[in-house]
Amino acid sequence: MNTPSQFPLNRRRLLCGCAGLATLSLLGCGQRGDATSSAPAEIDAQSSCSLDGMQLSDYPGPKGQIRYAGVAEVQWFCDSVELLSVLLAPEQVRAVVSVHVQDMGQADWDQPRGHWIDARQALYVLGSKRHGSMGPTAASFAAEAEAQAFVQQYGGRLLRYADIKPEMVDLSGGALHDTRM
Numbered sequence: 001m002n003t004p005s006q007f008p009l010n011r012r013r014l015l016c017g018c019a020g021l022a023t024l025s026l027l028g029c030g031q032r033g034d035a036t037s038s039a040p041a042e043i044d045a046q047s048s049c050s051l052d053g054m055q056l057s058d059y060p061g062p063k064g065q066i067r068y069a070g071v072a073e074v075q076w077f078c079d080s081v082e083l084l085s086v087l088l089a090p091e092q093v094r095a096v097v098s099v100h101v102q103d104m105g106q107a108d109w110d111q112p113r114g115h116w117i118d119a120r121q122a123l124y125v126l127g128s129k130r131h132g133s134m135g136p137t138a139a140s141f142a143a144e145a146e147a148q149a150f151v152q153q154y155g156g157r158l159l160r161y162a163d164i165k166p167e168m169v170d171l172s173g174g175a176l177h178d179t180r181m
Contacts (some may be wrong), residue, residue, distance in 0.1 A: 037067055038079045038098040040116035041074045050077040051086070054133060060110045061104045061132025062140045064119060069095035079134040083119065084169040105146030122159050123147045126168060128156030138169065 007096035022132040041047075043063060047056045056063050056078050064083030066075045071094075080101050087090065087099060099119040106115040109130065117140070125147055139156070141147035147158050159168075 040100040043139040047076050050075040051082055054078045059133030062104050062136050063112060064101045066099045067097040069097050079132040080138045080140050081169050084138055085171045088166045099142035103142040105141045105143055117142045124159050125150050128154040130154045
């Protein structure tokens with residue numbers, strides 16, 4: 001029969017046991033954190049564009065968000081063109097955990113909220129008459145029928161994510177492209 005005196009609880013065993021429990025609990029926390037870190041966040045009154053600081057809730061059109069590996073905060077974009085420009089930039093080297101745009105077949109154009117879809121699975125309409133926060137935008141859709149209906153009403157060209165090239169979402173704009181000057 002084993003008595004407590006045969007297995008003394010010394011300091012070393014106690015510390016090893018506590019370290020083991022701490023490691024297990026941290027591993028569990030990491031798994032839950034990873035699962036939630038790829039989920040889309042929702043726009044609130046403080047959400048501002050990572051590129052220019054504009055408040056997302058103040059402007060119409062599709063918004064975007066990127067979650068990078070090792071970065072806790074969501075990187076917001078007040079326009080889908082900005083998001084695509086950053087995502088498709090040849091110098092983009094940060095590991096992307098998730099990237100979302102709004103499904104404009106479901107979201108209200110003037111005050112878009114919710115309806116987040118994977119940006120790499122979305123369909124985009126470029127060159128339409130509808131403008132986002134930065135002017136001409138890339139309207140994002142989950143369903144091809146809704147994207148086609150948008151094209152019929154507002155014009156533009158329907159493209160899949162894989163067909164969009166960096167020069168199609170170039171942000172240099174402004175005076176560089178103003179031929180009236």
